[in-house]
Amino acid sequence: MPETRTADSLNRSLQSYDESYFLTLYGGDILRPELGEQLxxxxxxxxxxDGGIVILPRPLFATRSPEMIQDCAVLWRTSAVMTGTCPGFAGRNFLPFDSLVLFDQYVRIRHAYRWKMVSTDAYMPARTYPEQPIRNPELEASELMPIIQRSRTLIEGQREALCSPVISVVICTYNNADYLPWAVRSVMAQTGPVWELLIIDDGSTDATPAYLETLQGDPRIRCYRQHQNEGKAACLNAALKRARGKWLLELDADDWLSHESLIRLSEAALNSKGSGVIYADHYEWNERRSGELVFRGVKKPPEALSRQWLLEEGPALAPRMFRVGLLIKHNGWSTLMPQEGRLYEDIELLARLATEETMRYLPLPLYHRRIRSGSMTRMHEHQYKPWSLSIMDPDK
Incomplete structure (x- = not known):
């Protein structure tokens, strides 16, 4: 099985495949001749x-869960994989981790098919984690697999509760069709509290509008499209006018939430009556040119934020959640500078609030931030210093 662009390679192979079953293996796996007869x-x-068979080497059979199909040989029923509302394996826009493509597919079809688990001495896997330095199996199990497991189905019957959600999650997007679906999946994986998701499309010209059409069946999600590209601050203000929640949580279209993000943030909000802003730690991932994500660690902001520190450092503070009433009181995000609020709108707002409002720090990683060369922040890094100086000393 290909190590990179796994889903794309598998889907291309299956387009012209007409057999009833196919077997996925990894490079270096050892198969003895008797395995053919066993298959x-x-x-x-x-x-x-039956959707297929998970094949394990005999020593692992007693200790392995049927759901842990990574690094195993798997016999798939072709029709189970290639039919349904989303035929084939999920591409990187829906799942940016190649190592979890098979697990994702298994989760997608297990509600409709039974699975069998067998063991044999004729199959010996050679794939090991140390040979793949970009993988972090512990983080995959604790942070990524729960998102896959919980985000498969749309939830109906919540219309009454949605009249008063606790948190309004807001995604502002512009030509992020390659990233947005995974961000949305991370929101749909949240188990509580009652939430709504507002997506503001800032005039995208890629496949974003078509993807947003597929979300119309979920009553928790509302999508709006700007007639023209107006920038991040204008999109956030458009979401603020429509938010029904008591709190507003920003989520960048190329990032994603930890699977326990909303429940932890809502608990902090409940215990922070006087706080207007809640922020926490985040996981950081570096995107290679190939699209692979490499884990860079957990980033921790200071426990106390000052206006001067925010403007001098220009930190990536994520997650950041605001009390909606406070945002309205301070007129939301500024669209005046720079570039009419297209850059640094987050720092400008936080710097304003730091002098007047109470901010609470939650020492938990509740957000995943993707560092990529094509982001607005990276492309305009050279503009930050002059802008911050103009804010700190407007007379200069």
Missing amino acids: QGWMQDLENG
């Missing part, structure tokens, strides 16, 4: 309601 026998025992 024939296992396939004969499969019934129409």
